[in-house]
Amino acid sequence: MKPLNDDLAYDLGDFFKIFGDPSRIKILYALLQKDMCVSELVGELGLNQSALSHQLRLLRQNDIVKFRRDGKMVIYSLDDEHVGILLRNGIEHLSHKNAYEGEEVSE
Amino acid sequence: MKPLNDDLAYDLGDFFKIFGDPSRIKILYALLQKDMCVSELVGELGLNQSALSHQLRLLRQNDIVKFRRDGKMVIYSLDDEHVGILLRNGIEHLSHKNAYEGEEVSE
DNA sequence: TCAATATATGAACAACTGTTCATATATTCA
DNA sequence: TGAATATATGAACAGTTGTTCATATATTGA
Numbered sequence: 001m002k003p004l005n006d007d008l009a010y011d012l013g014d015f016f017k018i019f020g021d022p023s024r025i026k027i028l029y030a031l032l033q034k035d036m037c038v039s040e041l042v043g044e045l046g047l048n049q050s051a052l053s054h055q056l057r058l059l060r061q062n063d064i065v066k067f068r069r070d071g072k073m074v075i076y077s078l079d080d081e082h083v084g085i086l087l088r089n090g091i092e093h094l095s096h097k098n099a100y101e102g103e104e105v106s107e
Numbered sequence: 108m109k110p111l112n113d114d115l116a117y118d119l120g121d122f123f124k125i126f127g128d129p130s131r132i133k134i135l136y137a138l139l140q141k142d143m144c145v146s147e148l149v150g151e152l153g154l155n156q157s158a159l160s161h162q163l164r165l166l167r168q169n170d171i172v173k174f175r176r177d178g179k180m181v182i183y184s185l186d187d188e189h190v191g192i193l194l195r196n197g198i199e200h201l202s203h204k205n206a207y208e209g210e211e212v213s214e
Numbered sequence: 215t216c217a218a219t220a221t222a223t224g225a226a227c228a229a230c231t232g233t234t235c236a237t238a239t240a241t242t243c244a
Numbered sequence: 245t246g247a248a249t250a251t252a253t254g255a256a257c258a259g260t261t262g263t264t265c266a267t268a269t270a271t272t273g274a
Contacts, residue, residue, distance in 0.1 A: 003151050004136040009129040012197050016132075020124030021232075022116040029111040038251055044110050051233055053252050072241050072250045082200040089196065090119050093189040128262075145221055158263055160222050179220045179271050 018062050019086060023047055024055050031065060032084050037073035125169050126193060130154055131162050138172060139191050144180040 018024060026045045030036060038056065042049050056076060059065040064083060067076045078084070125131060133152045137143060145163065149156050163183060166172040171190060174183045185191070 004133050006129075008198070008201070009132045009136070011201055012132045012194070013127055013129040015197050015201060016123050016193075017127030017231095020120055020127040022113075022120040023232075025116045025119045025123075026111050029116070039249090048234075049251075050235075050253085054232075057252075069241090072248095074251060080200070080203065082196060086123075086193070086196055087119070089189060089193055090122050091115070093187070094115070094118055094122060096187065124261095130262075146219090155264075156221075157223085157265075161262075164222075176271090179218095181221060 015062065018059065018064055019090070021055075023051065024059065025087070027052070027055060027059065028064070028078065028083055029087060031076060031078050032087065035075050035077040037070070037075045039073070041076070122169065125166065125171055126197070128162075130158065131166065132194070134159070134162060134166065135171070135185070135190055135194065138183055138185050139194065142182050142184040144177070144182045146180070148183070 019028070023045070026047075027041060030041060030044050036044070038049065038052060041047070041052055041056075045052070047055075056065065056067075059076075060067065063079050065076050066079045067074050069075075126135070130152070133154075134148060137148060137151050143151070145156065145159060148154070148159055148163075152159070154162075163172065163174075166183075167174065170186050172183050173186045174181050176182075
């Protein structure tokens with residue numbers, strides 16, 4: 001049985017690391033509902049603008065979100081459908097262990 | 108639109124954090140092939156025994172792996188089917204961006 | 215019971231991460 | 245062009261993480 005390719009192990013780790021932070025989880029969950037600009041996200045989540053921008057850059061750099069400019073605003077959206085699948089998967093795992101049955105992740 | 112429940116955001120973050128490390132990814136990938144004891148894992152992966160045990164504890168504490176004792180050995184296995192799904196999902200995401208098309212995650 | 219083998223644990227430490235503050239850049243409109 | 249608004253970035257810092265080394269615990273068989 002061949003062990004996992006080293007590079008892939010690192011890249012997979014880096015990929016999942018992105019989801020390993022509550023702020024980013026909130027951002028992604030919010031963007032799962034609809035595309036939003038930065039100030040909209042600041043309003044929705046409790047994060048300050050700088051922290052948010054730093055996190056958005058990370059998400060951008062890892063192809064998790066994409067963005068487009070609209071006048072003064074920059075509108076972020078999820079890059080592909082994997083994000084939702086992943087979040088749903090995580091929530092489902094937790095719901096087996098804890099009491100989050102009520103939570104939903106919209107399509 | 109209600110923002111994501113704070114506790115859930117933290118727990119989801121903690122859950123994904125587990126997958127955010129190459130050593131743990133390798134461990135999980137190995138256990139996806141078959142159940143293994145610690146020394147078997149030490150052999151397969153390049154990790155030293157102590158590091159491995161520390162990581163296994165983390166995986167245990169987060170209900171990602173379970174274990175049974177068999178004589179002197181402790182045999183680890185994946186706790187549920189989500190792990191494989193998650194890994195496959197991650198690999199698929201990366202394959203869209205990079206050149207990992209060749210990699211497989213067995214059922 | 216003692217040595218050998220297998221695994222777990224605690225302390226210590228370097229490396230990494232997320233936030234904040236201050237400031238920079240970009241865009242619009244008067 | 246200049247003020248106002250929206251977003252991005254860099255430096256700094258505290259907190260967290262993964263590994264190593266040393267040592268502890270558990271199980272077996274002589």
